[in-house]
Amino acid sequence: MIKNIIFDFGDIFINLDKQGTYKAMATLGVTEITEEMMSIYHQYEKGLMTTDEFIHFFYNKFQIPKEKLVAAWNAVLLDFPQRRLDFLKKLASSKKYRLFLLSNTNDLHIKSVQNSLGDEFYNEFKNSFEKFYLSHEIHFRKPDKEIYEFVLAENNLVPKETLFVDDLKENTDSAAILGINTWNLIPKKEDITQLFSKTNTI
Incomplete structure (x- = not known):
């Protein structure tokens, strides 16, 4: 029971939209999801790094401004x-x-x-x-x-x-x-x- x-x-x-973030990131020049990026994502999802640290990683690696990264990251979310x-x-x-x-x-x-x-x-x-x-x-x-x-x-x-x-x-x-x-x-x-x-x- x-x-x-x-x-x-x-x-x-x-x-x-499970592909939403990948599609949005591609428009920002990120066309390959590496093992390093997945590791960072999993750490962030487990709360092992702060939002600022997460954003900083992508800025350092791809020079993506915070506003564009946040918009791309949240593109997965619908209604x-x-x-x-x-x-x-x-x-x-x-x-x-x-x-x-x-x-x-x-x-x-x-x-x-x-x-x-x-x-x-x-x-x-x-x-x-x-x-x-x-x-x-x-x-x-x-x-x-x-x-x-x-x-x-x-x-x-x-x-x-x-x-x-x-x-x-x-x-x-x-x-x-x-x-x-x-x-x-x-x-x-x-x-x-x-x-x-x-x-x-x-």
């Missing part, structure tokens, strides 16, 4: 449909499940989301969860197993009583190894509002 639901954020609630917030609020108000957010989200992205959604919408979203875990605040990132172990342990969650919803298969596969039930939601084909019709564990 499922008692707990852990949700991802991107392409679960907020729509993403957050109202129907998904309504669904989440209804689910939260039912009090049938303990709800958690677990997202690989960095400081620049979450600030952009807050600005674009506005305080009322964002706070209604955030307050629907018992805990709101962002990778840059807890210093773990998916699909590393440590992030799931951290959430399970901190909240005394039993894996077989827990459902994890994420759009990336590598993330749901990693969680499943620990015994967590999963739904690998496919964006544009499935929607989080279909939670009860698409999962047979809940």
